[in-house]
Amino acid sequence: MLNKYYWWQYTLIVLFIIIGVIYSLPNIYRDIPIVKINILNKNFSQKKIIINIKKKLSSNKIHYKKIFFKNNNISIIFNNIENQLRAYEILKKDSSKKYIVIVKLISSIPRWLSFLRAKPIRLGLDLRGGIYFLLRVNDNYIFQKLREQNIEDLKLILKNKNISFKLKRSNNFNYKIFFKNNNIRDKTKKYLNNQNNNFINYNIIKNGLLVSMKKQWFLDLKKSIIENNINVLRKRVNQIGISDSIVQKKGTNNIVIELPGIQNILEAKEILGSTATLEFHLVDNNMNNLQNKNFSYYLWNNNVPIFLDKKIIIDGSNIIHSNISRNEYNQPQVNIFLDKKGGDILSKFSEKHIGDNIATVLVNYINSNKKDIKGHFIQYKKEEIINIATIQSKLNDSFKITGLKNIKEANKLSILLRSGSLSAPIQIIEEQNIGPSVGKENIRQGIKACIIGISICIIFMIFYYHVFGIIAIIALFINLIFTISFLSLLPGATLTMSGIAGIVLALAIAIDANVLINERIKEELNNKISIQKAIDYGYKGAFSSICDANITTLITSCVLYSLGSREIQGFAITTFIGILTSMFTSVIITRAIVNIIYGGKKIKKLPI
Incomplete structure (x- = not known):
């Protein structure tokens, strides 16, 4: 029968929607700002410290939600990050004497969601606020050290062989050794080549040898230095309790560090720099x-x-x-x-x-x-x-x-x-x-852009396509849920302002797919065929056009992600996910709803 799904198809669709809702739910829970105080000296009275902390907070008019003692630690919960940071600045003045003060954001996600490994989307610095560092790795130091070490080894070898020579250093980690004649040079080169120095080249020059590092070994060592520094910096970030951080290579000699939610730039520099x-x-x-x-x-x-x-x-x-x-x-x-x-x-x-x-x-x-x-x-x-x-x-x-x-x-x-x-x-x-207020404003503007875009789509679709417009809007909201849940599940994905722009674009493309389907159905109705056939032909006829358009957009997104900067990558990944989910929601989910309402029924007029 036309326009009917099997029961298991409806079951799968409902199951996918439930999974999407579950894994997008963590994003409605806010992180709880907390100041954690680790008491160093057990001789100090915890009650006195708590009383002292309360006095300091009240005298500075800093409101807190709750203060409690657990496992030799005092935790203070605040309503907002501004109060948390103000309290941290005041309490850390006594930290060297009595305790260590740590700033944290604690998740408020329910246990059942945590059990299902559901997590909120990681927000970038432009949405959450925090600190951005660009570090340059001075690998010249390592190469100079290796050159000097190699020179000392070579001096010892030639001294033991009673070979007289003169040495001249170059600016590019190479050096030259000169001998009395070419005969000594050739014998020395042959001997040195037999010493199994896998990373050294000995090239003949006039009356001497040019000693240099092998290019591939040089590049491999350079890569290894960067990777090791990245691993060490990641460990340092973890040691100071910063979650959702980004530490990655940029260019050949640079490392980018992003610390969302952290505001004390001096302390971060002390540890990371x-x-x-x-x-x-x-x-x-x-x-x-x-x-x-x-x-x-x-x-x-x-x-x-x-x-x-x-x-x-x-x-x-x-x-x-x-x-x-x-x-x-x-x-x-x-x-x-x-x-x-x-x-x-x-x-x-x-x-x-x-x-x-x-x-x-x-x-x-x-x-x-x-x-x-x-x-x-x-x-x-x-x-x-x-x-x-x-x-x-x-x-x-x-x-x-x-x-x-x-x-x-x-x-x-x-x-x-x-x-x-x-x-x-x-x-x-x-x-x-980047202050937290800037991040909040960016989130506000991003949500505002989404609401305006979706609202315009809702008005247009309902006005122009009536019931089919409402069905398209339902699919649009499901598409948004799927996009958010995918971003939450994707390891390493970070949402930025450019990512929000990608989501808005994907929603527009999702609506465009439904416009194609609805227009195709209207064309079939104008050809005086039955309503059931018009619906069936409309979906089948529009599917190839939708696929062609979306595949080209997906390819473009892949190119942008592979070649672009972090901002462009954020745009590309949200667009890519949004397009994939829109092909499911705009075609399969809207078809399922249409089948439930109109499938297999005698209808005189289709509200489209």
Whole structure:
């Protein structure tokens, strides 16, 4: 029979709609702004701290919804982000003395939705507010370090072979070695090629060799440096409890970080922009080391001169975990846990050097006032001795670092160590702080655009196509639900203003499909065929046109996504999803509704 679906087809359609509604539901629940306070010293009375917090909030006229104590943490719930951030700024002033203050957004989604893995759409910075960083990876440092290491190795090899030479460094990580004659050069090249240096090229030049890194090895290392830095930065973001963040590569040497919902740009810069890592060196205060190139001279603790062996015992790459605590004198300390390799090295070293001193050096890269030819600040290496301890006995894979100024510094160091060491120094070259009010206004404008667009469509469709117009509008709302649920389910999808524009466009295309169907039905009715056949021919005849138009739009969306920036990608992905769902809602769902109302019935006039 014409215009009839089987019962299982209706069941599937209803099931799809129910699933779409369920997975779009989380978007109606707002995140709850919360300030979490972790009490550091158990000797402090939690009741006194809560009373003190309440006094500070009331004196500054900051309204909160609820305050409670659980698992040695105090949580304060607020009605809005503005009050949350104001409270954070006030409470963090005492954080180094008594507690650590953390800003969070807690989901208010019901448990049954969480059980079904239903999540809201991730909002971009332009809709939620937050912080944007563009970081430049200074991989030149790594290549220079590798070149110098290779030069030292080569010097040792040639010295052992009693080969005299002169060395000249180049600006592009290459260097030249010159010999007395070409015969020595050729023999040296042959010998060096047999040393299994898989990443070094030795090219013949006049009276010498040009030593360079192999291009593919160079590119692979460059890629590896960027990827490792991205992984470390992601860990740092996770350590400070920021959800829905974006950390990804941009171009060849840049990394983009987006932190939605975060407003304190200084604290984010301290954690994410830091290149800090630890190095452990042997201390030797013999003044004869002043002329020894294997030792570095430092001033420590009221300008006391000390000498550190340049050889690194272990560094941040050997640290697998760290946390903070207080010692018997109530001073902050960082507890360090090493991997097996680091533990073995430290164990063997400490066994041989009982009674000697070992220094903990915090290494960082700081921007200088000078800029390079590209306009980027030149970084210099800053080393700070934070602790010198005497090796009393054989050490294992865990130890403690003391000598830190306060608990805030200890917590920062612990976060950096837990997240791992950067492969190469990074530099913040661009930063933006987008306030939550801007995000709210953008959401308001986006919703307004959707409402206006849909309202115009509703008026036109109902006025022009009557009942069939109403059916098209029902399908339009179902299409919107499907689009939202797909965006919620899609891993890594982020909704931005450009994404909202894509949704509006997809809704317009969905309506256009129904216009094609309705016009085709009207044409068939004008040909004086039966109403049932007109409906059937109308849907079948319009389907090919709808498919052709939508396939070209889908291809365009794919091209935009693959070649465009993040903003264009946001537009492309919402358009792509909206087009796919519109082909289902505009054709199958409207046909199902039409079949229920008119299918198999004797109708004298079709309201279209």
